[in-house]
Amino acid sequence: MRRLPLPLLLLVALHAPCAAGASLAQVLQEFDHDSHADLRAVVVLRDGALVAERYYNGQAQNGLHDMRSAGKSVTALLVGAAVARGQLATTGTVGQYWPEVAGSPAGQVVLDNLLTMRSGLAAFDEDAASPGNEDKLDEAPDPTAFVRGVPKAGAAGTLYRYNSLGAYIAGRVVERASGVELDTFAGSVLFAPLGITRWQWGRDVAGHAKGQGNLSLRPRDMARIGQLVLDDGVVDGKRVLASSWLQAALAPRVAIGEVDRYADHYGYFWYGKTYDVAGENVKVSFASGNGGNKIYVIPARRMVVAVASSAYGKPYGQRRSEDILKALLAAD
Numbered sequence: 001m002r003r004l005p006l007p008l009l010l011l012v013a014l015h016a017p018c019a020a021g022a023s024l025a026q027v028l029q030e031f032d033h034d035s036h037a038d039l040r041a042v043v044v045l046r047d048g049a050l051v052a053e054r055y056y057n058g059q060a061q062n063g064l065h066d067m068r069s070a071g072k073s074v075t076a077l078l079v080g081a082a083v084a085r086g087q088l089a090t091t092g093t094v095g096q097y098w099p100e101v102a103g104s105p106a107g108q109v110v111l112d113n114l115l116t117m118r119s120g121l122a123a124f125d126e127d128a129a130s131p132g133n134e135d136k137l138d139e140a141p142d143p144t145a146f147v148r149g150v151p152k153a154g155a156a157g158t159l160y161r162y163n164s165l166g167a168y169i170a171g172r173v174v175e176r177a178s179g180v181e182l183d184t185f186a187g188s189v190l191f192a193p194l195g196i197t198r199w200q201w202g203r204d205v206a207g208h209a210k211g212q213g214n215l216s217l218r219p220r221d222m223a224r225i226g227q228l229v230l231d232d233g234v235v236d237g238k239r240v241l242a243s244s245w246l247q248a249a250l251a252p253r254v255a256i257g258e259v260d261r262y263a264d265h266y267g268y269f270w271y272g273k274t275y276d277v278a279g280e281n282v283k284v285s286f287a288s289g290n291g292g293n294k295i296y297v298i299p300a301r302r303m304v305v306a307v308a309s310s311a312y313g314k315p316y317g318q319r320r321s322e323d324i325l326k327a328l329l330a331a332d
Helices: 006-015 019-033 070-084 111-115 134-139 143-149 165-178 182-194 219-230 243-250 315-331
Strands: 039-046 049-055 215-217 271-277 280-289 293-298 303-309
Touching (some): 019 039, 019 049, 019 315, 039 219, 070 111, 070 165, 134 143, 303 315
Antiparallel strands (some): 039 049, 271 280
């Protein structure tokens, strides 16, 4: 069945005699009083219908928002689209698809390890001295040469180290495998089927879209991506992403709870966590970006929650987004 347009769905939700919907709206209203003026928007969908939505601190409904590293999760979906088209395989190495880095430590990394942050490369965003640190990548005058020069730090497939270099490499691999620029590929295989018509994707100095993040979307479109994941890759009865890929991307491949208080495990650039909500274990898969940008997918509640936040570099941003999620789950 084709869904109603979001503006009409919002009108229906606001006037329907639904206590749950009213509770969700009240939860969002409470965050008008947040002490930090950098929360931007929260959008809540259930079964594809818009049941609650609120904008904060001057964010316009149709304004684009930089969701930072939540873009990594979109890159993972694009890898899946390339896999479905037979353009690459996760068992292949980076160098197979990006010949310019073949022979380097990065070129020898198998994509499966790249997508789970276990590349074995000396890249760790929480260490400013790390050779493959994100800031160093952003400052590099020649990104390809930079990737070639990042040394190996350990055995691939063993140690989880959060880094943006791997997602950048994944984006370049998709470009080479598909034969088109990353954002062009995204536009045709992902955004167009979802009805996403406006976006901006930050580029490196060489003009390549940054697979590690800096993708700006409207908050409702962030939610649309979550709905695609919730619907197992199907939009309006048409398959956009392979079910097998989504299962692989969301699978608990690496336990990270000891190093990340906001997640239990990591898949292919997607996180997972189980919350205790009034004695019920609720599993949540999510995309996450600096400042508290989130796309939460909650299958048991048939819900998607998108949070847009500009608390970049501020620890409270992640905590606030989790507080919003918990409050919504408790009220639902």
